Amino acid sequence: MNKGIFVGLVIAAAVIGATYTVMSIEKVGQGEVGVVWTAKEGVHENTLSPGWHFVGPLAKVKNYPVSQQQIIFSNNPEDYSKKEHPDWHIDAPANGGMVKLNMTVNYNFLNDRVVNLYTRFNGMDGSSIVEGMVQNSIIAYVKEVTPQFSVMDIYSSKRAEVSTAITDYLNEKLRDEYGINISSALIIDVQLDDALYSKIQEKERAKQDAEKAELDKKTAIAVAEKEQEIARREAEKNKEVALIQAEQEKQKAEIEADQRKIQAEGEANATKIKAEAEAEANQKIAASLTPELLEKAKYERWNGQLPTIQGNTTPIVDLK
Template sequence: MEKETKQETQDKQEKPKRNKKKIAIIAVLVIIAGAFCATSLDRVGQGEVGVVYTMRSGVQDKTLSPGYHFIAPWATVKHYPVAQQQLVLSDNPEDYHGDESADWHVDAPANGGMVKLNMTVNYNFIPDRVTDLYEKFNGMDGDQIVDTMVQNSIIAYIKEVTPQFSVMDIYSDKRSEVSKTITEYLNAKLTEEYGINISSALIIDVQLDEALQEKVKAKEQAKQDAEKAELDKQTAIAQGEADKARAEAAAAVTITNAKAEAEANKIISDSITDNLIRMTEAEARKKHGWVTVKGADTVVADATKGQ
C-alpha cells in the first residue's frame, strides 16, 4: 500500500472537527426553527376569539377562531371571551366555587337605607366588537378590560339602579324584579361602552346593618300579625255563617216535624166519625160492659157504668 500523504492525513484529522461543526450548526438552526415556531404558534381557547395586530398593517379585521394558529413572530394576538363568563361580586368565599375570592360585594344605596349585595354577573364580549375594543383600549385583552375597568363600572351602575327600590323590595319582596332591572341597565351601558353583553345580573344575597335588620323584623312581624288577624276574622265569619246555617237547618226540621204532627192529628181527628164511635161503643160493651169514647168534640160514656 502506498503511504498516505501528509495532506490526506491532515484531512482525516480535520474531518471529525468539521462534522462536529456541522452538527452544532444544525442544532442551532433547529433551536432557531423551534423558537420561531413557538413564537409563531398561538392557541385560542374554546369560547374565545383572537385579535391579531402588527405594526405594519395594524389590527386585522378577521379574528382567530378557537384552536392553534401560526402567526408571524412580529404579530401580537389578544384573546377575548365570546362565550358566557361569570363575574362574582361577593364577600362570601363560597360564591367563588373554589376559585380565589375577593371582597367585591356592592354597598348599594336604597330607598330607606344602605344594602350590601352579593351578586353574579354573566357576560360575554360581542364578537363583532372585539377588533374595535383592541384599538379603543390600547391592546388590552378581554380579561384586562374586565379586571381594570368593567368591574368598577358594573358596581357604579348597580348603585345607580338600586335607589329606585326600597330596602324591603331588595331584601325580600321584589328581588327578582331588582335583578331584572339591573340586568337591563347594565346592558344599556356596557354594550355601548365595552362591547359586552350582559345575559343576567342576579342577587345572591342581601345583608343589612343591625338597625335595618330590626326594622325589617318588626315590619315582618307586623305583617304576620295582620295576616293572622285577618285569618282569624275570616275564620270567625265562616264559623258564624256555619252556625247560622246549622240553626236555620234545625229550625226548618222543627217546623217540618210540627207540620207533620199537626197533619197526622188532623187525619186522626177526621177519621173519628159518629159511626166509628157507635161501633167502638158497641164492641166495648160487648167485651167489657162499658166504654168511654172521645171524639173531636164528643164524649160518649156508658150510662150503666157502676150499676
C-alpha cells in the same frame, strides 16, 4: 467547511426554526375567540375560533370569552372560586338606608364586537377589560338602580324584581360601552347593619301580626258564616219536619173524622133500621088486635079482685 461548523449551523437553524414555530402558534381557549393584530395588517377583521392557530411570530392574539362567564361580588368566602376576589360585596343605597349586596353577574362578550374592543382599548384582552373596567362599572350601575327600591323591597319581598331591574340596566349600559351581554344579575344575599336590621325586623313582626289579625278575622267570619249556614239548614230541616208532622196530623185528623162519620152513619142506619123494624112490628101487632083479643087480654090480666067504687055507684074495672 469544517464539519463542526456545519453541525453548529444546522443546530442553530433548527433552534431558530423551532423558536419561529413556537412564536408563531397561538392557542384560543374553549368558549373564546381570538383577535389577531400584526404590524403590517393591523387588526384582522376575522377572529380565531377555539384551538391552535399558526399566526406568525410577530402577530399578537388577544382572547375574549364569548361563552358565559361569572363575576361574584360577595363577602362570603364560600361564594368564591380560587381566582375570585375575596370580600368584595356591593354597598348600595336604597330608599331608607344602605344595604350590602352579595351578587353573581353572568356575562359574555358579543362576538361581533370584540374586534372593535381590541382597537378601542389598545389591545387589551377580555379578562383585562373586565378586571380593569367592567367590574367597577357594574358596581356603579347597581348603585344607580337600588335607590328605586326600599330596603324592605330589596331585603325580602321584591328581591327578584330588583335583580331583574339590575339585569336590564346593566345590559342597557354594558352592551354599548363594552360589547358585553348580561344574561343575569342575581342577588344571592342582602345584609343590613344592626340598627336597620332591628328596624326591619320590627316592621316584619308588625306586618306578620297584622296578617295574623286579618287571618284571625277572616277565620272568625268564616266560622260565623258556617255556624249561620248550619243554623239555617237546621231551621229549614226543622221547618220541613214540622210541615211533615203537620201534614201527618192533618191526614190523621181527616182519617179519624172519616172514621167517626162512617161510625155515626152506621149507628144512624142501625137506629133507623131498628126503629123501622119496631114500627113494622107494632103495625103487625096493631093489625092483629081484634076486639075479642083485647077482651081476652083484659081478662087474662085481671087478678080476680072486685072493682072498687068511688063516689057514686058506677063500677070501675081496674085491670091493672
